[in-house]
Amino acid sequence: MxxxxxxxxxxxxxxxxxxxxxxxxxxxxxxxxxxxxxxxxxxxxxxxxxxxxxxxxxxxxxxxxxxxxxxxxxxxxxxxxxxxxxxxxxxxxxxxxxxxxxxxxxxxxxxxxFPYKYFLSPEIIIHEKECNICGSKISIHNYCGHRVGEIYDGKMCCRIIKKLEFIGAVISDN
Ligand SMILES: [Zn+2]
Structure with a gap:
């Protein structure tokens, strides 16, 4: 094929x-x-x-x-x-x-x-994230050059959250 x-x-x-x-x-x-x-x-x-x-x-x-x-x-x-x-x-x-x-x-x-009217929006602080393409740790001072949403090696670039802190949740109607 x-x-x-x-x-x-x-x-x-x-x-x-x-x-x-x-x-x-x-x-x-x-x-x-x-x-x-x-x-x-x-x-x-x-x-x-x-x-x-x-x-x-x-x-x-x-x-x-x-x-x-x-x-x-x-x-x-x-x-x-x-x-x-x-x-x-x-x-x-x-x-x-x-x-x-x-x-x-x-x-x-x-x-x-759908009858769903209310939703839960979490509030999160991201402490550590990585690039899924090259594995680099991403911060304000460290950017690997891979853009989120772009396609590299046939894969979509995103960030992998490695460490986070849950702060709260908001009930929203949207
Ligand atoms: Zn990268």
Missing amino acids: NLSDIVLYLKAFKNRVKKADEISKILKNLKVELLKKEDEKGAKLIWCYETVLLIQTTYIDAFNKMKNKDYYKAWCLLERCEDNIMFLKSHFSIDNIFYLNFIEEQVGKFQCV
Whole structure:
């Protein structure tokens, strides 16, 4: 299976034969091959396709949870869908060939019908964090140069919290 087969698979969101896990493994292997050739751009594109697949499978999962009346789990999956769409948007045009516009719209609509009105926002002091790309400790005086949200070696850059202090929590209506 090559990259154009994968694109066809991602387009056939509503009518698939192969399992998503299989495609995910193929994408992972393709990324390893591209990274061996130091093809950063190619690895970034694979990350985009991996994220498209993740959004699609998370949405299907959320939908099935709602059908089975497992509403809280569905709520969490819808949120993950929303987050991943947001991450992908900075690197990839969200059009409807992969049903991403459809999923984005549906996620919003489903979230609106949930009866949840109050949420808990934690207050945290971060004492120690690391870069997930290079492992450097990050502080005001020490910045490794990797930007959060950017894709390096086919991975999205984020910070890993190593030490934190919980201060409190606020009940919010949003
Ligand atoms: Zn770094």
